[in-house]
Amino acid sequence: MLDAICRYDETKPITYSVFKFQKLPDGDIEKYRQALVCPACAGKAYYRKASKDGKAACFGSRYHQADCSEFKPSPAKEREEQHAIEVNRLVVDSDAMIIDFSRAAKVAKAKVQPKADKATNENVAVNSSADITPAAVKADLSKSELAIAQPELVIDDDKAAAQTRIATQGLEKLLHSLLRGSDLSTSDLWVYTDEKYRWRAKNLFVNFADAVPTDNGAPRMYWGTISHTDKERLWLNPAETKDVGIPIDMFSSSLISRFGLQERRDFEGAGIILFGKCFWNKAKNRKIIQLWSNDVSRLFISKADENE
């Protein structure tokens, strides 16, 4: 994407070419980068600066409409599309889903990933480290419940429903499907974040743009795009909103080793999903999203495509 529209001043949107944008003073870049949108479909966009080893600066967006002229297919994007299709199928075909946080432990490489993922295998997989069994979920689902905004404490029940279909899915595919606009974010599907709590998907998955501090610090799965980090790499700033910050200083070394985020540029335009709580800072002018227990297994970052 060579152009992006800056809506920093809503009354006077300015179209920047990436060449013009990268020559702006650092302060202006920091100010404007969270106000960028795609010139063709108005999807939220990000700016990625040039790398030391010669990769050009670029604009990009993880939110292009499928028919947007700026949306250029690439192996990474095709893979994200596959994930979105797979998760949509799961939403339709399953009665419940268990989030397998251990599945996100390794970053899959787009180039070596086999194209046809066997969704059926994954959907029946039982992961021993997930601390939750499909049998327990089955027993739980045999009770009929209304949709609730708060997580629900699961109480054991012997009456297992024979035909219950329970899917297991990792954070990477969930993130890609949300970024590509799957039905997950509006679904009534029961989602288990651990053996104790389940949520309706539509209440659990929250884009950064919609993040609001919750009563009692109840957690959610927050997701979106990273615009940039601060200079000291203590914070992540989402592309979707200017009033949310995600502190990473407690686990920044893990981010380097797990997701290959070596320099500030690696964060720019990356997709992110994390289980955390949202609360106001002391001055009540910024919302903080804190990773739950600083446990990096409950976070996944998907670096932006270099071919953008």
Ligand SMILES: [Zn+2]
């Ligand atoms: Zn677009």
